[in-house]
Amino acid sequence: MEDYNIQVTVVDRDGTENTLTVPTDVNLSLMEILKASDYEILATCGGMALCATCHIEVIAGLDQLTAASDQELDMLDTLPNADEQSRLACQLHLQPQNNGMKIKIKGALQ
Ligand code: FES
Numbered sequence: 001m002e003d004y005n006i007q008v009t010v011v012d013r014d015g016t017e018n019t020l021t022v023p024t025d026v027n028l029s030l031m032e033i034l035k036a037s038d039y040e041i042l043a044t045c046g047g048m049a050l051c052a053t054c055h056i057e058v059i060a061g062l063d064q065l066t067a068a069s070d071q072e073l074d075m076l077d078t079l080p081n082a083d084e085q086s087r088l089a090c091q092l093h094l095q096p097q098n099n100g101m102k103i104k105i106k107g108a109l110q
Helices: 030-036 070-077
Strands: 005-011 017-023 055-060 086-088 101-105
Touching: 005 055, 017 030, 070 086
Parallel strands: 005 101
Antiparallel strands: 005 017, 055 086, 055 101
16 A cells, blocks of 8 residues: 655744654645644634635745645735745645655744
């Protein structure tokens, strides 16, 4: 059986770094996985790409992600601290090719 678990390194707001084992055969967004792993993410819009509180910076593995939709890009445009490595975690569903990616949590806490 193929192994659908991948490793994702997460840097928290305080610089703490942890590596998560993330299943890719479940229909969860990266935002939902981070919340389930006890990271503090408001996700006030529930994953609709409307609040940007799930903002992350992709430190490694950006090229392996699916391209952002216009709605995601529009939302990221509203953030003062977004750059070309920014994504909304609620719009990302990780696949086996995302193994080894590294992200930093940047979403606002209010
Ligand atoms: S949870 Fe609101 S934009 Fe991602």
